[in-house]
Amino acid sequence: MEVFKYNQPIIGFMANAKKVGIFSVVMVLTSLVLLMTKGLNYGIDFAGGTVIQVKYEGNAPIEDVRKLLQKEKAYEGASVTFFGSDDEIAIRTKSTSKDVDVDVSDEIRTILAPTGKFKIRGVDMVGPAVGDELREQGLLAMLFSIIGILIYISFRFEWRFALASVMALMHDVTIALGSLALFQIDVNLPILAAILTILGYSLNDTVIVFDRIREGIRNIKSSNLNEIIDESVTRTLSRTTLTSLTTFFVVLTLYLFGGEILKGFSFTLLVGVVVGTYSSIFVASPILMWLNFSVSEFRAKEAAALKREKEKEKQRAMYEQGTM
Amino acid sequence: MGKLNYRVVVFLFAFIFGVVFSIPSLMQSTDSNTTGKKITLGLDLQGGLHMLLSVKTEVALESKLKSIGTSVKYNLEDEDIIFEDLKISDGKVVFELLDKDDAPKVDKLLQDKFKEVTIKKDALVYEMTLSPELAKKTEQHAIDQAVDTIRNRLNMFGLAEPTVAKQGKDKILVEVPGIKTAADEQRIRALIAKAAHLQMMAVDEDRFNRLYSMTDAEAKQYGDVILPDVADNRTKYLLYSIPILDGSMLTDAQVGYEKNGNRPLINFSLNGQGAKIFGDFTEKAAPTKARMAVVLDGQVYTAPHVQTRIGGGGVQITGDFTPEEAHDIAIALRSGALLAPVQVEEKRSVGPSLGADSIKASSIALIIGFVMVVIFMIIYYGMAGIVANTALIANLFLILAIMSLFGATLTLPGMAGIVLTVGMAVDANVIINERIRELLHEGASITKAIEQGYNNAFTAIWDANVTTLIAAVVLYAYGTGPIKGFALTISIGILASMLTAILGTHGIYQWLTPKIDKNRLGFWFGIKPKKGEK
Numbered sequence: 085m086e087v088f089k090y091n092q093p094i095i096g097f098m099a100n101a102k103k104v105g106i107f108s109v110v111m112v113l114t115s116l117v118l119l120m121t122k123g124l125n126y127g128i129d130f131a132g133g134t135v136i137q138v139k140y141e142g143n144a145p146i147e148d149v150r151k152l153l154q155k156e157k158a159y160e161g162a163s164v165t166f167f168g169s170d171d172e173i174a175i176r177t178k179s180t181s182k183d184v185d186v187d188v189s190d191e192i193r194t195i196l197a198p199t200g201k202f203k204i205r206g207v208d209m210v211g212p213a214v215g216d217e218l219r220e221q222g223l224l225a226m227l228f229s230i231i232g233i234l235i236y237i238s239f240r241f242e243w244r245f246a247l248a249s250v251m252a253l254m255h256d257v258t259i260a261l262g263s264l265a266l267f268q269i270d271v272n273l274p275i276l277a278a279i280l281t282i283l284g285y286s287l288n289d290t291v292i293v294f295d296r297i298r299e300g301i302r303n304i305k306s307s308n309l310n311e312i313i314d315e316s317v318t319r320t321l322s323r324t325t326l327t328s329l330t331t332f333f334v335v336l337t338l339y340l341f342g343g344e345i346l347k348g349f350s351f352t353l354l355v356g357v358v359v360g361t362y363s364s365i366f367v368a369s370p371i372l373m374w375l376n377f378s379v380s381e382f383r384a385k386e387a388a389a390l391k392r393e394k395e396k397e398k399q400r401a402m403y404e405q406g407t408m
Numbered sequence: 409m410g411k412l413n414y415r416v417v418v419f420l421f422a423f424i425f426g427v428v429f430s431i432p433s434l435m436q437s438t439d440s441n442t443t444g445k446k447i448t449l450g451l452d453l454q455g456g457l458h459m460l461l462s463v464k465t466e467v468a469l470e471s472k473l474k475s476i477g478t479s480v481k482y483n484l485e486d487e488d489i490i491f492e493d494l495k496i497s498d499g500k501v502v503f504e505l506l507d508k509d510d511a512p513k514v515d516k517l518l519q520d521k522f523k524e525v526t527i528k529k530d531a532l533v534y535e536m537t538l539s540p541e542l543a544k545k546t547e548q549h550a551i552d553q554a555v556d557t558i559r560n561r562l563n564m565f566g567l568a569e570p571t572v573a574k575q576g577k578d579k580i581l582v583e584v585p586g587i588k589t590a591a592d593e594q595r596i597r598a599l600i601a602k603a604a605h606l607q608m609m610a611v612d613e614d615r616f617n618r619l620y621s622m623t624d625a626e627a628k629q630y631g632d633v634i635l636p637d638v639a640d641n642r643t644k645y646l647l648y649s650i651p652i653l654d655g656s657m658l659t660d661a662q663v664g665y666e667k668n669g670n671r672p673l674i675n676f677s678l679n680g681q682g683a684k685i686f687g688d689f690t691e692k693a694a695p696t697k698a699r700m701a702v703v704l705d706g707q708v709y710t711a712p713h714v715q716t717r718i719g720g721g722g723v724q725i726t727g728d729f730t731p732e733e734a735h736d737i738a739i740a741l742r743s744g745a746l747l748a749p750v751q752v753e754e755k756r757s758v759g760p761s762l763g764a765d766s767i768k769a770s771s772i773a774l775i776i777g778f779v780m781v782v783i784f785m786i787i788y789y790g791m792a793g794i795v796a797n798t799a800l801i802a803n804l805f806l807i808l809a810i811m812s813l814f815g816a817t818l819t820l821p822g823m824a825g826i827v828l829t830v831g832m833a834v835d836a837n838v839i840i841n842e843r844i845r846e847l848l849h850e851g852a853s854i855t856k857a858i859e860q861g862y863n864n865a866f867t868a869i870w871d872a873n874v875t876t877l878i879a880a881v882v883l884y885a886y887g888t889g890p891i892k893g894f895a896l897t898i899s900i901g902i903l904a905s906m907l908t909a910i911l912g913t914h915g916i917y918q919w920l921t922p923k924i925d926k927n928r929l930g931f932w933f934g935i936k937p938k939k940g941e942k
Binding site for chain 2: 085086090091137139180181182183184185186187189190193203204205206207208209210211213214221222224225228229232233236237240273274276277280281283284285287288289291292295296299319322323326327329330331332333334335337338340341342343345346349350353
């Protein structure tokens with residue numbers, strides 16, 4: 085089966101670069117506005133607090149639970165929601181306790197005693213200081229991976245490739261964060277992992293397109309960057325779509341069947357896969373053009389490098405023959 | 409069929425390796441007797457308690473200062489030096505000399521005996537503070553001691569494989585798998601938190617009748633302290649605040665039972681020095697039938713009248729214990745006191761049923777995702793899809809095998825990582841197959857299309873995998889707990905896919921080449937080149 089034919093006419097991506105660019109800028113700006121107005125809804129991992137998962141025998145009496153908790157001063161702002169099914173609820177509260185032997189979950193168990201038969205299935209409690217530390221570490225992790233990737237791509241390609249791929253990456257991550265703000269999803273550690281995966285995934289996609297452009301620069305006769313980009317992106321279109329589809333469907337099964345705990349994680353990845361695919365096809369390459377990438381310059385550099393390599397080999401050969 | 413080439417051999421070897429070493433892990437749910445190295449399930453999958461504790465080191469600093477104060481007092485009195493206003497406050501020990509002529513003697517004494525203490529002198533007023541080095545040492549010691557003590561307690565409690573480790577500079581990570589009920593969990597937390605400060609204190613019989621009209625401050629003036637009874641905190645005791653002896657002289661503590669009944673009690677033995685002090689005290693106290701209180705963490709457990717001299721250093725604590733309480737107290741006493749109390753910074757507790765649900769849900773997602781990818785690859789690529797699927801299966805086994813061999817921990821995000829790897833691992837084969845198809849369309853021979861296809865695809869796959877690996881490694885370095893698990897499975901998945909998807913499938917193609925029929929490209933590669941293309 086073939087979706088994209090071999091003799092698929094070359095698509096004029098670059099001719100539409102401006103329109104796509106405007107669309108992307110609008111998306112990124114919207115995301116930034118969302119992040120500034122609605123803001124990220126930090127979950128307990130980053131903001132501190134307690135989440136208690138309670139499973140009842142039969143339907144959970146969620147109204148009773150709310151009423152009982154409202155009476156307690158310490159749990160006034162607590163939110164009680166169903167968690168995946170009718171018999172399970174999650175209680176989220178800002179309060180934490182430092183005592184090892186009696187903690188928030190013990191208190192909640194006593195408070196809820198009149199509501200029926202239940203089991204506390206899980207308790208997550210994070211002190212505010214730990215949350216700050218985790219957030220800092222998350223940002224550092226992102227920063228260091230970006231720096232590492234910049235260095236690697238500069239080394240393997242050229243600095244403009246590196247910059248373009250990192251800009252495409254920021255585009256993807258910003259939009260993913262914007263969607264988290266839009267849907268007010270609890271941002272916890274797994275979400276951070278998802279964002280970092282998007283980072284890797286989006287790069288993966290972009291690098292494969294860039295690899296083809298690099299190859300195009302060497303093999304395609306034209307020195308027109310736009311033509312080279314159009315042909316290279318068209319050639320990788322089949323691969324980009326296929327891989328994105330398989331990844332998308334796998335993440336979708338994770339979202340649908342992976343259980344409540346992985347919902348936020350897989351949602352973030354779903355957004356990331358879609359945006360990452362879009363950006364590697366439409367966004368990353370035009371940036372290369374806007375950065376004034378010069379085909380002839382790159383060819384000259386490569387030729388010079390090749391010459392140096394040959395020179396070295398020649399000398400080595402001479403050395404081995406004992407002529408030096 | 410072609411000749412076996414080294415690539416196929418390596419691939420076969422990797423495949424067998426993967427299957428053999430992942431069997432113990434795959435079988436662990438059905439047969440717990442399988443031997444061999446297994447993947448450890450994370451606490452989020454098997455259930456258990458995870459806590460990040462911090463140590464209140466300021467308490468350790470304070471008690472260090474107190475002991476310095478006591479030692480200064482003892483040394484000065486020993487040398488018949490007159491001083492006044494010896495106080496411990498605001499992290500300082502302060503006292504004033506009365507006689508100017510004593511100053512040189514005091515200077516020398518302090519310099520000799522209190523080496524790591526910073527001493528400031530203003531006329532005859534001495535101010536002693538802990539030097540930064542000593543303070544740091546004291547804090548570190550308190551943390552290390554807490555780690556050791558908690559580890560001992562959990563080991564003695566008898567649960568499978570608890571982990572107690574220092575994390576970062578001043579945190580303690582405690583992980584206890586296999587807790588069944590909330591009550592058990594609380595019992596374990598109580599055991600961890602117990603200060604286990606044991607003291608034997610003499611009852612101040614002379615002033616005892618005024619106890620209930622006495623304030624704490626008044627008691628302090630007499631050098632006494634008022635402590636409540638453990639069973640009923642309205643019952644109080646007036647005790648001399650300097651203990652006869654404390655838990656540091658204890659060598660063992662065991663649960664026993666009363667002779668005429670089955671109420672549990674705790675027997676403990678003292679070391680030689682403790683036994684002597686205890687013997688001397690009981691000898692002095694016996695004629696007046698004075699009482700001696702056993703105090704644990706500021707509560708009086710028992711305060712019997714001393715009838716006769718007790719030698720040998722064996723002592724009993726009675727009280728209204730349940731057998732579990734007696735068991736836990738004995739453990740806490742044996743493992744020693746905590747120098748400073750611990751507090752919770754982070755706690756995650758997962759019930760066994762929640763863990764089982766997570767395993768089920770993520771396994772279902774893994775299987776559905778896997779089956780979808782496998783079917784899709786066959787429909788789209790024909791035989792080439794089957795080759796890619798073989799690599800994918802080998803990849804999964806390899807991930808499990810490598811994790812088993814390293815005894816790595818599989819967490820819920822780790823499971824998600826494996827699911828994601830399935831989606832991404834086919835990528836390499838998609839790239840390769842697309843390249844081979846292109847070359848076939850251009851009319852290349854089978855052999856040339858395969859060799860050239862692998863060549864063309866290699867740099868793209870390599871660069872893409874390395875960049876993803878960079879992100880995964882950083883995530884591993886900066887992540888905690890479950891996130892580390894995610895980064896680990898992704899990293900292993902990428903490395904394994906380099907072996908299976910690039911090397912392995914290449915070998916299979918080379919081995920199959922003589923069999924591939926140029927006229928059946930639809931079957932082999934899922935394409936039908938038009939005649940005109942050639």
